[in-house]
Amino acid sequence: MAQSLTDIMSQIRGGYALHEAGKKLDELVNAVRSTNKPGEITLTIKVTPDKVDDRIILMKPIVKAKIPERGFNEGIFFVGPDGRLTKDDPKQTEMFEEKQKQGVTTLAAGQAALAQVGRGE
Secondary structure (H helix, E strand, O other): OOOOHHHHHHHOHHHHHHHHHHHHHHHHHHHHHHHOOOOEEEEEEEEEEOOOOOOOEEEEEEEEEEOOOOOOOOOOOEEOOOOOEEOOOHHHHHHHHHHHHHHHHHHHHHHHHHHHHHOOO
16 A cells, blocks of 8 residues: 555654645635635655665655736826926926915815804804
């Protein structure tokens, strides 16, 4: 009867490779859920004969994981007259200043209306 792979793996360095594979699996599942992208874990067991004693087999586990990464969205920037990057379109400053003036006028009118309501007028 064949030996269980987990039994053999648990005997190699105290099962450290199994422990690491479990940690990588947790990391992989969390990354797959957060990125909605696939990933994978590969467990390779390198088996080689001993060079001196033909009764000895060397086993080396290798755990690799392909964890999906979250990408970054693009950011839009404008180059200002001074050559620095800015989120504000330098061509829109006139429109912005006009909107700001309108906002101050609207704010003042709104405050006046609230003052009248507060006095019952």
